[in-house]
Amino acid sequence: MPFLPGDSVTLSTGIQMPVIANGSWAPPTGNARAEVKNWTLTAFKAGYRHIDTAQVYGTEKSVGLALKESGLKREDVFITTKLPCNLSDESLSNLGFDYVDLYLIHCPQCVDKDVSGKIKAVTSPTFVEVWAEIENIFEQKKAKAIGVSNFSIKNLEILLKTAKVVPAVNQVELHPYLAQNDLREYCKGKGIVIEAYTPSGYSKVRNDPVIVEIAQKRKATPNQVILSWHLARETVIVPKSENEGRQKENLDLPVLTEDEVKQIDALDHGERICNKPDEHGMLWGWTMEQLGW
Numbered sequence: 001m002p003f004l005p006g007d008s009v010t011l012s013t014g015i016q017m018p019v020i021a022n023g024s025w026a027p028p029t030g031n032a033r034a035e036v037k038n039w040t041l042t043a044f045k046a047g048y049r050h051i052d053t054a055q056v057y058g059t060e061k062s063v064g065l066a067l068k069e070s071g072l073k074r075e076d077v078f079i080t081t082k083l084p085c086n087l088s089d090e091s092l093s094n095l096g097f098d099y100v101d102l103y104l105i106h107c108p109q110c111v112d113k114d115v116s117g118k119i120k121a122v123t124s125p126t127f128v129e130v131w132a133e134i135e136n137i138f139e140q141k142k143a144k145a146i147g148v149s150n151f152s153i154k155n156l157e158i159l160l161k162t163a164k165v166v167p168a169v170n171q172v173e174l175h176p177y178l179a180q181n182d183l184r185e186y187c188k189g190k191g192i193v194i195e196a197y198t199p200s201g202y203s204k205v206r207n208d209p210v211i212v213e214i215a216q217k218r219k220a221t222p223n224q225v226i227l228s229w230h231l232a233r234e235t236v237i238v239p240k241s242e243n244e245g246r247q248k249e250n251l252d253l254p255v256l257t258e259d260e261v262k263q264i265d266a267l268d269h270g271e272r273i274c275n276k277p278d279e280h281g282m283l284w285g286w287t288m289e290q291l292g293w
């Protein structure tokens with residue numbers, strides 16, 4: 001059954017996760033990260049009940065403040081945040097909460113900066129060790145569910161060898177140019193919910209002639225068509241908009257026909273648009289082989 005915008009999915013721990021979150025990444029420039037409070041407030045007003053943040057975004061505080069100002073109760077809203085692979089478990093104090101709904105390991109590689117400020121991978125801790133820590137956080141009830149982000153089948157296989165708790169969610173880049181069909185199938189088989197970041201594929205995918213044509217036919221915008229494709233495939237999505245009108249638009253999605261879904265399926269060619277390797281074939285200190293991408 002395709003998801004509808006107001007739906008929630010039940011995670012393996014039994015909690016309900018709304019299928020559309022508004023993202024909260026903002027650049028570390030000017031007042032951008034503080035402004036996340038204002039656009040998280042408009043997202044709550046538009047009807048979002050799921051917000052995605054991360055310690056490295058520096059926006060957890062703004063999300064926590066927005067919830068306080070919104071007048072909503074803590075239990076009315078689902079908050080996902082992410083632990084960087086260096087075990088600095090500061091999210092709850094940043095957010096000002098007693099618990100998070102979903103706590104993810106942000107990425108499998110643990111990295112540090114060298115003297116020149118360049119990112120380098122470190123061998124300790126490993127994501128297996130970080131997972132054991134995040135399992136402790138779950139046992140202490142500081143997170144209602146725990147999961148991973150940017151994990152491939154290869155790295156999930158390593159994790160699952162020693163994990164006491166199977167990740168409830170794997171948040172990955174996923175859009176019509178990167179449909180991640182093998183990973184989706186694998187995660188489904190393990191009871192891991194797949195969540196799409198960069199769900200639009202930005203203007204590159206929004207301007208694809210197939211998307212534009214369906215949008216014109218549907219009297220919808222390209223972004224709406226792309227997000228509808230995800231819901232048709234039962235994928236949880238994290239679009240991000242700081243604009244109230246576009247936030248509303250991203251919750252008001254047409255139901256696509258099977259034929260429209262197939263036309264969009266055919267656009268997949270494994271292209272990463274958000275997080276992709278640099279000129280040395282590396283991403284955050286790891287090769288594509290280490291990432292299993």
Ligand SMILES: NC(=O)c1ccc[n+]([C@@H]2O[C@H](COP(=O)([O-])OP(=O)(O)OC[C@H]3O[C@@H](n4cnc5c(N)ncnc54)[C@H](OP(=O)(O)O)[C@@H]3O)[C@@H](O)[C@H]2O)c1
Pocket residue numbers: 022023024025052053106149150171172197198199200201202221223224238239240241242243246247249250274
């Ligand atoms: N786990 C990870 O490693 C990871 C990595 C990347 C992202 N994320 C999470 O996923 C969230 C979303 O990622 P993303 O920003 O790459 O996703 P996205 O929603 O695919 O792209 C956001 C861009 O699309 C624009 N946009 C949004 N709605 C639109 C609409 N209806 N029409 C036209 N343009 C629209 C936004 O501009 P406006 O804001 O001006 O509307 C923004 O420029 C992030 O904020 C973060 O929470 C996680």
